[in-house]
Amino acid sequence: MDFITPSTWADALAIRADRPDAVPLAGGTDVMVELNFHRRRPGVLLDLTRIGDLTTWAQDGELLRVGAGVSYTRLIEELGDRLPGLAMAARTVGSPQIRNRGTLGGNLGSASPAGDGHPPLLAADAQVELASVRGTRLVPIGEFFTGPKHSVLAPDELIAAVWVRPADGPEQFSKIGTRNAMVIAVSSFALALHPGRRAVGTGIGSAAPTPRRAAEAELFAAGQLPWDTLAALDPDVARRFGELVAASAAPIDDVRGTAAYRRHALAVLAQRTLTWAWRDLCG
Amino acid sequence: MSATVHVGLAATVTGGVGASPLRPDGRLKVTGEFAFSSDLWADDMLWGATLRSPHPRARITELDLGPALRIPGVYAVLTHEDVPGRRLYGLEHVDQPVLAADEVRYQGEPIVVVAADHPETARRAVKAIGIAYDVLDPVTDPEAALHADRAPRVHADRPNLLRHVPIRRGDPHAAAAVVVTGEYEVGMQDQAFLGPESGLAVPADDGGVDLYIATQWLHVDQQQVAACLDLPADKVRLTLAGVGGAFGAREDLSMQVHACLLALRTGRPVKMVYGREESFFGHVHRHPARLRYEHGADADGRLVYVKARILLDGGAYASSSGAVVANAATLGIGPYDVPNVVMDAYGLYTNNPPCGAMRGFGAVQACFAYESQMDKLAAALGLDPVEVRVRNALHTGDRMPTGQLVEGPAPVAELLRLVQSKPPAGAADFPPGGTANTTRGEGVVRGVGYGIGIKNVCFSEGFDDYATARVRLELIGGRPAVLVHTAAAEVGQGLVTVQAQIVRTELGVDQVTIAPADTAVGSAGSSSASRQTYMTGGAVRAACQAIRTRLLDRLDGLAGELRLVDGQVRDADGGTVADVAELLGDEAIEETVQWRHRPTHPLDPETGQGDAHVQYAFAAHRATVDVDTELGLVKVVEIVTAQDVGKAVNPAAVTGQIHGGTAQGLGLALMEEIQLVDGKVRNPSFTDYLLPTIMDMPPMTVDVLELADPHSPYGLRGVGEPPTISSTPAVVAAIRAATGAALTRVPVRPEHIVGV
Structure with missing residues (x-):
């Protein structure tokens, strides 16, 4: 060599x-x-x-x-x-x-599907x-x-x-691992709010053959978020956003977790991170 | 005339028993300078490598060594036909091939070994070997393995049932007002030591071989290696090399015979070092278990009976499965006083990886089940989980299910009350999920759980368990100095420190040297079963006492209470009677002692009755966890533990054992598992076999009780295993308390908590 x-x-x-x-x-x-x-x-x-x-x-x-x-x-x-x-x-x-x-x-x-850097790059275009x-x-x-x-x-x-582009709005990243540090993602999720253009970016990690965006969830959130009023986030919107993120994943069962759990966890992470990001945006 | 001597364990002895002197190997290990077995080197050495089966069960149909032999730099390619002596080895049953002959019985079984002038060449040679298999369906379900009509035999010449230990006490048909049942499962844990299997075999001029090796028991290795090489024991000399952790995984042979075969064949030193992945296939694991329990109690929560069935998957070869089964059976209802017991524990052959010794040795699996049951019982009765345990706690004078009388302190209730009495844990440093930003408090619920366990110390069931120590007192540079020579394996637990502490206390000599452990002195027995401070400590102490008697004999006519302190013989008032240096003169005093604990006895094969164990040890844990109930992630916030150690010979080392053992139990509760599919290991790496990190281990409160055992040296009780046993059920109980999830299997996975 x-x-x-x-x-x-x-x-x-x-x-x-x-x-x-x-x-x-x-x-x-x-x-x-x-x-x-x-x-x-x-x-x-x-x-x-x-x-x-x-x-x-x-x-x-x-x-x-x-x-x-x-x-x-x-x-x-x-x-x-x-x-x-x-x-x-x-x-x-x-x-x-x-x-x-x-x-x-x-x-x-x-280019691992579990690479931690990928979802936030997806969310940020x-x-x-x-x-x-x-x-x-x-x-x-x-x-x-x-x-x-x-x-x-x-x-x-x-x-x-x-x-x-430097963040033009709140960003979040959450990752599931089966221990509290030094762990490869079971699944991960990144979110970026782009209030200037009323858009939402997402990135899913470790839950599909490649890191990928949740396009339908992005469009749904962009359409539902109260950009004008900056009113509190409707929990139903957050929940639906989570479901759509989970639906756009294509996870598998492997040593790190089951497909069902990965989907479930993504829904929770998406719901939580959208809630946090919106709260951050509204100050 | 002999002097009457009483040795006081005055804390005045600097670095003696009860003190925590620095370990001699500590600084070197922390700075990375310590030479482990994988660092061994000889200038003209060759490197060994191993061809292993990729299949859990297959017949070998073709083997072509030619391509490997033709690679320049390859010096030897050996198969089972090259084993000159016994072709099998084993700790209890000699059933494991040194190299597989016609059939392989587990994934990773060694078939061919190669020696080459470079490790990469050796690996390439292994790859070049032509081999073909007739792949067979593996036997992977231990329940099926138990029934002749449901699974083929793993070994054609014997049934799959390795050992059955029944225990019958009292009325097998006893009835109770409150009955709780449960089925539990324990996954396959790995010892996961950091220093992989490694050693250096050097051929000797006398036709023998010198083996430098990381092991737990030099003499049992020597015996097996000599038999396989067809050499007398004195031609197979073993010296302990630096051991990077053991936890039971070095009780069985790994590369010992292979390296010696290659060295004797090539006439060159041969080094073998397993990589991390190979290490997962190179040693036995903790037995996975399926456990079914039924507990019956009266309305006050007093246990009337326990019925239990424990199935332990021994894998392809016996290793120490028999003793593990006996431990699971005899300790299987826990530290409780139960009048009626029906217990059946089984060990099975399967085509899963072989299982054997690991810290806790059969007591771990049972404890997860019986402690889960005690919580279930408490819930059924509306009692506090500690209260129901205390009401059933074993006390001195009670009898175990084997009929064995519990002698000496048995502070089960005290340990439970002690951990319960600590103030509640405060806020966690960070939420479940660690730094991964998964919650800001959403879904997080706190839970508290308890566990207590029991473990036997030393070898059981009538085994002739002894340790040998050679101690020499002489003047060096005009000052008294002591050399201690044993074959006891320092595996990281601190035995070398403890031996010197005992000498300082017994002989009042500060300058103590611990000679390298080797087979030039008699067996010390294994560094396992929490026994080495008890046994080799006992032998060193006895040898010191013999030396002291001979030394004081020289004080002709002098009687009374004499002590050896600071190089002087002192009377009861502290007055100097004589100087050890003057008394000793130019003559060294040397004593070799073979020391035994009280004899134990076999179990009755029908009823499981018998005084099988030497000593019992107890530890209790309280775990506090925060669980993200929506994500199933867990942060253990705090662990409180209390353990009776009889006498803390080295308090710092005792606390270290309790911290480490607790972490290993936490690992089993939450993450450590060798995952198998159809007998194949899916995660042979530290990427996917997860060990707890510092972010996973919480701060601990440790209470150490010193209730002396009248039969052991200094009253000490084995320390290493108990903390591993009860921390697992305590953590799981805490998660159950937080979530309400049933959690009948460890390790608990996030999907079990959230139920998806």
């Missing part, structure tokens, strides 16, 4: 183009587990940790560009005000050590910047995931960054 450590993004892209068997390595919190369990034996490990540019974030016009190498800890500490939903999700990832190492780009690269020697493209997050641990990332591409 070769271990290549490019120091520039251009070099990294060139190597990636040259060696389609290369596995990009950032925090290593997924890749190293796979290696240690002998599930994977790539020809090349492409270490991206020396590329300083990957670990920066900046505001670019109305959008934030968050480098793929930004760690969960930094999402919490540096972007908690602008991307609260993503920061809440980052707080639920692994242990402090894992949060120090693991990156947003790595999370996307693994983020875009993923993919780069190769052929050029750069932006993929809406909803089109990024194609199946369990599969994405549209081409063999010669690397994930450069995530583009996302």
Whole structure:
């Protein structure tokens, strides 16, 4: 196994183009587990940790560009005000050590249906910047995931960054695990209210082959929420929203939980997070 | 003429019995410098790897070693045909193949071992082996396994029933005013030690082998390895390597014979280290259990009878299942005085992973059931759960269902009252769900539950249970110093600290060295059954006493109460009579003692009557939980526990055992389970076999009682297992109190609480 450590993004892209068997390595919190369990034996490990540019974030016009190498800890500490939903999700990832190492780009690269970073990116309509020697493209997050641990990332591409609008309203993220920390999601849910355009964003984790939005629930809530009056949320609206979120999931039974429980929990989480977010919006 | 000596356990002995000196291995372990068995190294060593069956039950139809042998760097590829001696091993029954011959009986059963010059080469060689199977339907249901017409035999030459222990006391047809019944299930828990199975076998010039190994009992390993290698015991020498946790999982052999076979074949040292996934297949687990109970009580809540049937899934090989079944049966109604008992406990062979020793050893499974029953009984009678337990509590002078008299302190009621008397738990640091932002108080309900358990200490049923200690007192640099040599396994529990404490107390010598544990000295017995401080502690103490007698014999004509303190012989008034260094001179005094506890006796095979146990130990727990009743998530807010330890030889270590044992019981209550489907393990990783984290373990209040047992050294009582036993039912009772859910199975899962 070769271990290549490019120091520039251009070099990294060139190597990636040259060696389609290369596995990009950032925090290593997924890749190293796979290696240690002998599930994977790539020809090349492409270490991206020396590329300083990957670990920066900046505001670019109305959008934030968050480098793929930004760690969960930094999402919490540096972007908690602008991307609260993503920061809440980052707080639920692994242990402090894992949060120090693991990156947003790595999370996307693994494309696990249970990836904690995905639901808030869905709820916030983020875009993923993919780069190769052929050029750069932006993929809406909803089109990024194609199946369990599969994405549209081409063999010669690397994930450069995530583009996302800073929160323009309350955001929430909730995750179910069977212990109180360091746990892979049984199911998770992210919510973003966009009062400016009277829209609701959602993201469901660990309850379908890919992270996905609950489109019908979004439309229902956007139509039912009393945006003009900012009146208290009708509990029936919250309950119906929960049902619609649960209905849009396609969970399975596995070692972490049953499909029935996942649906049930999603309904509860959606109902609760909508209630909290609306309360936050109304002050 | 001998001096009459009384040794006072004055707390004045620095680092002696009753003190909590720092453990010698503590700093190294915390800083990561401690050498565990997986760190062993020899410059010219080879690496071993194991081909394991992917099937729970299959016949091996083809085996082609050629592709593995052709890989450069591969030095040996061995099968069952290469085992020179006995091809089977086992703790109670010799029924487990060193390497499977024609048939595999559980997923993960070893078939071929390989030695290569690099671990990766060894793994590739294992993958290259050509093997084909005729896959058979596995026997996975222990209830079916019990009936010859419902399941085939797991072993062709014997029935699936491994052991049946019946216990009959009093009137089997007794009737009662209030009757509660219940069926319970306990999932398969894993010991989940952090240091995986590992060791280094070094071939010796005399044709023997030296094995450096993480184990719980060097001599029982030695005996089995020697038999399989067809070598005399003195040619198979074992030295304890750094043990990264045990909890029962190192009682059975794992890679011991394999590494020795490879070393003797290649003439090179061979190291084997299991990875985390392989470790889940490399050791036995806690028996899953199905338990059916019927409790009958009078209108005041006094138990009239208990009828119980316990089914324990032993998996493919016997391991220590027989003793586990006996424990479940003899301890199966709990620390209660019950006049009429009908108990039947069964251990079965199936094609599930083999089960054997784990902390609590049969008492854990039963306790979950009988304590659930006691809560049910309390509810049926409208009584407080503690009150109904207290009314039935076992006392000194009562008899167990086996007819065995309960001697020595049995503070069952006191322990219950003690945990009940603590102030209620305060607010939780965070809600159920932890940092995952699942509730702001919605659906959260508090509950409180109780549990008490009973455990036997040391080996039972007439087993010749002994420990050996060699102690040497001599002058080093003009100062008295003591060397202690035993084969007792330090598995993390702190035995090395305790041995030195005993020497300081008995001989008044500060400088104590604990020699590495090996088979050059006699057996210490196993570091299990909460027995090692009792047994090896007892042996070290006895050896020290023998040395002291010989030393004081030199004070010709001097009588009276003499003590050895700070290197001096002192009289009752504290006056110095002699200096130990002068008395000793250039001659070392060495004593080797083989020490036994009181004998025990077998159980009557028909009635289960007999004085089978040495000592009983008790612990009680009160758990307070917050449950999110809509999501089924649990935060244990506080655990209060009280345990009688007879004498806290090392109070810090005792408290540590109680914390750790309680956490292991909490794990069984809430998350720890090896999940099986058709005999296959679905979660062999710490990603999906969940252990409690610091966010799951609550603050604990620990009360330690020291009610001396007149028969044990210093009055001590085994400490390690009781906290694991009663914490599980206490946590589940608290969840039931919060939710009203029946919760008849552990670990409790969120879907059980919310009922979807």
